[in-house]
Amino acid sequence: MLMPTATRVLVCHAEPLVRRGIAATLGVDSRFDVVEQRPGDLGLYGYESPPFQVVITDLSFGIATAMQGRDGRLRRNGPTPEVLVLSHSDGELSIRSALECGVKGYLTQACQPEHLVDAVLALARGQRYLEGRVVQRLADTVAQDLPTPREIDVLRLMATGLCNKAIAAELNIAAGTVKTHVKSLLGKLDAPTRTAAADIANRRGLLDAWVENLAPPRHRRRWAMA
Incomplete structure (x- = not known):
């Protein structure tokens, strides 16, 4: 009787301790063939033989890996590997940016080890896998409009307590334009005040520092249309 082939998994998380923990968790399971390495040349991933099925x-x-996969730069000896993100952020923009760029799985670093195993198995079968809190975050905000990139700029400055005139000076735009953005933000966030808007934005992860310019413009079109 032939034994099933182990799922080839590449673990290349930027944080060494997290990377080592992922590899250790999966490495004791005979269903996985795990390779651990620091993030490097994405173009090499598709040249492994046999190719990796899942990249964590x-x-x-x-996001960069998923986009290269979409462009065909990770494909040579087989299908493009599916991308599983393990992040400490459960912010709305982080999640949406990842999914819109082609990431198939999203876990937070607070997840249980069994969720990691389930996620890898699901992606290897061609399915999506989102942790429960990630699904809840998306469900809570799916009917709400996202702020545009410029509104996010205004929101970040507004959250520091700056008035419209000061925000206008920082962004080199008219104070009237800032006023329009603030009015739009209060409506989109269903916030009665500027302070409430900043609090809601923080809870939704809209002010996550690394989200800015995380995805290229073509993957932010829906933001600009909001």
Whole structure:
């Protein structure tokens, strides 16, 4: 009787301790053939023989990997590997950016080890896998409009307590334009005040520092249309 082939998994998370923990968790399971390495040349991943089926990485590197997979730069000896992100962020923009760029799985670093195993198995079967809290985050905000990139700029400055005139000076735009953005933000966030808007934005992860310019413009079109 032939034994099933182990799923080839590349672990290349940017944080060494997290990377080592992922590899250790999966390495004791005979269903996985795990390779651990630091993030490097994405173009090499598709040249492994046999190729990797799942790549586990951090948010920014995961988005880059998924986009290279879409462009065909990770494909040579077989299908493009599916990307599983393990991130400490459960912010809305982080999750949406990753999914829109082609990431198939998203876990937070607070997940249980069994969720990691389930996620890898699901992606190897061609399925998506989102941790429960990630699904809840998306469900809570799916009917709400996202702020545009410029509104996010205004929101970040507004959260520091700056008035419209000061925000206008920082962004080199008219104070009237800032006022329009603030009004739009209060509506989109269903917030009665500027302070409430900043609090809601923080809870939704809209002010996550690394989200800015995380995805290229073509993957932010829906933001600009909001």
